Each structure stands twice: as structure tokens, then as C-alpha cells.
Amino acid sequence: MLTIITQVGGVLYFLTLLTAKAFKLNQLKGLAMFGVLYLITSFAILPAMAPVFGRTALPFTGNLKPLNFGTCLLNRHYVTPELKYQLVEIADEMNKQFAGSVTHYLDGNFPFFNGFPLIPHLSHNDGKKLDLAFFYTKKDGSINSAPGFIGYGIYESPAEGEVDYPARCREQGYWQYGILSSFVINLGNGDYQLDVDRTRTLIKLMAEHRLTSKIFIEPHLKQRWELDQYKNIRFQGCRAVRHDDHIHTQVR
Template identity: 40%
Template sequence: MRLLGVALLFGLLTVLTQIGGVVYLVARWLSRKAKITGLAARLAIFVTLYVSATAATPFLAPAFGRIALSCFERGSLQVQSPLYCILNRNYLTPVAKRAAEALSVAMEQKHPGTVTLVLDANFPFLGGFPLLPHLSHNDGRKLDVAFYYRDEAGGVLNRVTRSPIGYFAFEEPVADAVLPCRGRTDLLTLRWDMGFLQGLFPAWTLDEVRTGAALRWLASEGQEFGVERIFIEPHLSQRLGVSGQNLGFQGCRAARHDDHIHFQVRE
């Protein structure tokens, strides 16, 4: 049972952070060598090692072709929550990072004061390593961009999202919207509606002007920065009046994309 618990914890930490499982095994080994049995002391060893490993990772990741999005910079491009950096989910190829920065600059120029928030990117090491629950964030070329919002009075909001982590606050389709997944009841699917959460989020509205501008930039000027594919729910691209050859639909088994914009760049 103890071995099973170790394996489960190793797996969970690896899935969540990529490096956490290895750090856990090292911390466990050090605790045993030092004959430390107290839970608080062993936890302190793990936290110390994990923080150290996370701090060192930005210096090691470039060897794997990836660089970190900073959680400390306060420019026009920011990571939505420190959680993404703590979990090492903030790594991109240089091309993807330049595209994200160019998007944020374009948005700030068109709508002064606008900060573009990003969500999940990729892990720092090993191509093909899955970033769950995403199906494709495994090579450094993918990034999720948060929507822009307005408050109940219609005022522009900045540096905030309806959801604490930017995900799962879905924009519901309007009448006569394009709904390719209507009537589907797949058993094996990541297309969760999260209905039990929706009432917990603020009653802010989608800023169609800024969100549409970001989507339009990715579908047009973004190609100059390597953007080759964009995922968003068809009902939203229809609502925002944006189309393009690189604008697509992720499919009915993948997670919903009416809470964020996903883009990927060329290799």
C-alpha cells in the first residue's frame, strides 16, 4: 500500500508539474537518508527542493528549445495567475513567445492600457510530454489566451478573468449559432460543461471588441509571426465576425474553447 501511495503521488505530481514527481522521489530519498520522519519536516524538504528546481528550470529549458513566460513582468503581456508558473506550465518556443508578445503589443496600441493575459502554455522539457487536460500542449508551440471582459455596467475590465484560473467560465451560444456538437453524447470526452460552476462566476460580459480584435490579429497579422492554427468555438468566431483559413474547431471530444483562445505556431 505504501508503494502504491508513492507511485500515485509521483504520478500526480508529474502530471501536474512535470518535475514534481522527480523532486518528490529525491525529497523522499533525502528524508530517509537523514532519518527524518516528521511530516512537516519532510514536507519542508520537498517544498524547498521544488522551489529550487522551479527556479532553476528557466535556465535549463532553453536547451530543450523552450523559454519561460515571466510571472513577474508587468507589461502588456502577463501570465493570468502565478499558479501557471508554480506548476511549470508557462514555457514556449521562442517563436510562440514572440507571437504572444506581438499580439499583446498590437492590442495595447489599438486599445491603450489593455493587458493580454495568457493561461496554459507548455511544460519546459521533453517534446510529446502531455500537459493534461489539453490534448496538444506538448511541444512548446501552443498557448491559450484569456478573453477580455466588461463589468455589469459595461465598463472595460483589465487584468482579470471571470474564472480565477481563466478557464471554465464559458460563453454560451446565442440564437442561431453554429453548434457542431449539438446532440452529441460522447462517453469519452473532455468537453465538460461545468454547469455547477457557472453560477459562481461574476456576471461580466465578453468584451467583443477587444476579444474580436485579438482573434482577428491572430488570424491575419499573426501569420507573420508564425501563427498557423487557432482554436475557438464556431459560435464565437461567428459572433465576433472573424474568419480565416487558420481558424478552426478542435472537435467535439476536446475541451470547450469558448472560455479562451488557443493558438499554435509553426515549428
């Protein structure tokens, strides 16, 4: 389980077990040892080793940050240097256009090995893929938080008369397409409103950037936000999950 969620956690747990046995440590000491080992590995060793595998850690301060620090704690914020460069540049531009605005990323990739999947994402296995959070404005005027704890699962559903892929995919038997809403809690409680202006600007900056290969959002949002001229904004297919709660982007 630790390997699936964090890539290196399983190996570290195994090392801890061996050490704890050799030194006859009790459970509490073993657990503390695992915690220390895990933190040192995640925040000192992995960032230093990732470049060997063509990856680098995304920042967790500045104009580009994780929506949830757990993303970094679980080692899910590694991307290629090109993608990092692109994102930092775009996040700075967003901050310039919208004073104080922070761009939040969600899941990226693990630090090592092409082909090692970042479950549940189908394609985040080569450092070139990253999910970004939508922007929201809170009733109290603050602009840098979101209603969902993990940034996924709060859908901007199709309106009456809009193309409705969530319904189409469900009818075709793809039960997983909208699964996230079943266990994601909306913490916003009506306090949040999607910031269309900022979200649309971010998507446009991404779509116009020379390094971008593809962006996935739901077709009804592409239509609603008048992004039809961008051929690199595509529909991800029914085998994936809905993309009206976040933006998926990938570089060449």
C-alpha cells in the first residue's frame, strides 16, 4: 500500500522492520524511526536523486504551490524540468495578472522510473503530466483556497443544453467516470464560487505555451468558456475520470 501511494514508503517500511528486529526496538520506537527515515528520504534524498531519472520536485512556496501539502508528503509532485519551468513561468504570469493569486497543483508523478503508475491516474507515469486545481473565490473575498480537500471531485457539471459527457460515459457503462463525487466531501458549504476568469486565463496560458502537448477538460467547459480555437484542449475519453473538477496538462 505504501509503495502504491508514495513509491518509496514500502521499501522504507521494510528497512525499518529489519532494523527494528535487529535492534529489538518496540513498536513505538519502530514507528518513530520510520517517520524520521521517511521525512529525511522525502525532503532530502528524493529531491537530490530525482534528476538522475529526469525529474525534479515542484516548489511548495511561491506563486506555484500544492493545493494540499499531502501531495508533497506522498512524493507525488515530481515532473520533468521542462514542465516545472513552464508551470513556474505561468504561475508568475497569473500572479502578475491577478494580484496575489497562487496557482495550485494536484497530482504530478513519482520521482523514479518511467512507467511506474501514480494510481489512480492512468497516464501520470513519465514526469510529463500534471493536474492543476481550478481557481475559486470565497465569500469573504479570499482567493487562494478551494472547497475540496484534495482538489478533485467537486464538479462543474454540464448545464441544460450543454454537451454532457458524464451522462454519455455513464450510459456506456463507465461507472468509474464520476466515482470521485461519491467520497469527496465539499468543505465549501456554498462559500466558494468558481473563478471562471482566472481558471480560463490559466487554461489559455497553458494552451498557448510552446511546451504544452495536451490539456484535458470536459467538453462542456471548453464550450462554455469559449476555448474552441485551442486544438490541444481535448476530451480525455470515458476510460479516465471526469475533468470538470480539475485541469490535466502534459508537455511534449
